[in-house]
Amino acid sequence: MDPHLLRTYVTVARLASFSAAARELGYTQSAVSQHIAALEQDLGTDLLTRRPVAPTPAGERLLEHAGPLLLRLEAARADVVRRAAAPEHGLTLATTPTALGPRTVAALPRAGVTLRVLAREEVPEAVAAGRADLGLVDGLAAPSDPLRLPDVAPLTTYGVGEESVCVLLPDTHPLAGRPGLRLGDLAHARWLDAPDAGLPLAQLRAAAGGSGFRPALRYEGTDVRVLTALAAAGHGLTLLPRTAATGVPGAVAVPLAQPRVVHRVELVCLGTPGGPAARLAEVLLDGGAGAGTPV
Amino acid sequence: MDPHLLRTYVTVARLASFSAAARELGYTQSAVSQHIAALEQDLGTDLLTRRPVAPTPAGERLLEHAGPLLLRLEAARADVVRRAAAPEHGLTLATTPTALGPRTVAALPRAGVTLRVLAREEVPEAVAAGRADLGLVDGLAAPSDPLRLPDVAPLTTYGVGEESVCVLLPDTHPLAGRPGLRLGDLAHARWLDAPDAGLPLAQLRAAAGGSGFRPALRYEGTDVRVLTALAAAGHGLTLLPRTAATGVPGAVAVPLAQPRVVHRVELVCLGTPGGPAARLAEVLLDGGAGAGTPV
């Protein structure tokens, strides 16, 4: 189970072609063929059907393991070399835009902090690769369920807060006066697609269990104020945690009644943090111990 | 970052000796020395101090990655070869003793199920290595915090229930009439140490944030009834989820008031389950959606 073999295997599976994989990896087709044969012999099973090239059931299973494994190998490598190159670099906190609430901001040390706002999938990756000491990720989850984070390193997660989720509507919207809204009823409304600033539509669809939620406008920035302004101007609806959705001029935040999901924020760190990271983590966790407190 | 190199690295770090690691791994000392040198050159940093042999900071970091990585490589391998050897094997559910509640039992299909009761750390490992299709793990956690599971595979976890934690006391115990108990006050009581049946004392100590909790009797089986009988007979106290602690003859269950921890049960599966595993998972999750419902 040499990682090189795994890498060629996932490449072959992805491209459904030995030759194409060879080109992409800079090998000859012969080498790729030998790699796959070695893997299959090692594991004692066929992993791919040839003509057409497709993973067998055992191969499917291997793919589930191999992808994350390779990611983590790379992350581990990046983490160690980075830490070796820059021995002292203060405290870096990676966060998604809506995970950073007033409580966290207040808890930050007064000096030596680098705050890095990233897209949702990039935060765990940054922590895993040592580009950040701590990460804050938010997302939708069933009450008391952990978030589904990409599996890039032996990360430890702590729930630092859960709060209700609101739909942000322009105050002229016919549903603006409602006390609560059902997500299913809004599947065919106009939605903002802001994967980096708000909650990605994919999470919405998954939560609602259906399709719909066609994007009316896509915003690729990470600024929540732009997002709320877009929603207020009627470009589309968006889902936000309560504290981020209240107080927007021209818009009202209506809590989501169905499905029962919460906006959850988790603190992510690699292994057992030490030094300033540990202290910040402690402050965040202590302050957030009461469940349901916005971060 | 060849896994072989990582393996020798963690071995050297563990044994604090090149020669001993060489003996254990079946290499010559020379080979081990070359492995470490190759790793250090590859990563561009020293990983070990020699004389005495100890990991450098960068090496510490690498250790945090390397252990889990190697575990997962092995688990992936075991999973694939097993799946190849035994293509059809019904549905196997691995569980800790106290994670299996009446609701789960009721949800099981009427045929073709293998139920495997394992110790707490073995459950994720069994799922990762394909020895079980699904796992149920329980443990203590802060309310709405995920359990800290060993990181052996790209496992997906779902919270399937949280319930309160009780101290099981013989009904003759002076504290038996109390409405609630503080764990800190019980640090010096006699405790049962039942790592495989109940909740391990280590988790207790961690939850209480202190020391104490000396074991009066150690029970290495997995039978909860034996554990409750021992507690009723005054051999020591034990912590159990409410449903498991009630109705024990000769003993009473007193809820734990401090610290604020819950008994949490999580469903663990590898990647996206298919077939009968998916159906069982769905039943468990649907039934348990209301938070706080015992499983």
Place this chain on the structure above:
DNA sequence: AGCATGCCATCAGCAATGCTTATCGCGTGT
């Protein structure tokens, strides 16, 4: 102090791995 011991680093040599080039068998599409 002197010496012996155990440790890790280094070097040379050798076997095995892992790549390349070349060729073959086999389906497919024209």
Place this chain on the structure above:
DNA sequence: ACACGCGATAAGCATTGCTGATGGCATGCT
């Protein structure tokens, strides 16, 4: 029917990765 593209296989060769031997350097004992 034929040419093409794909993957498997064989032979050759450079490199890797091991072993065994040796060297420098501490520590501990006499």
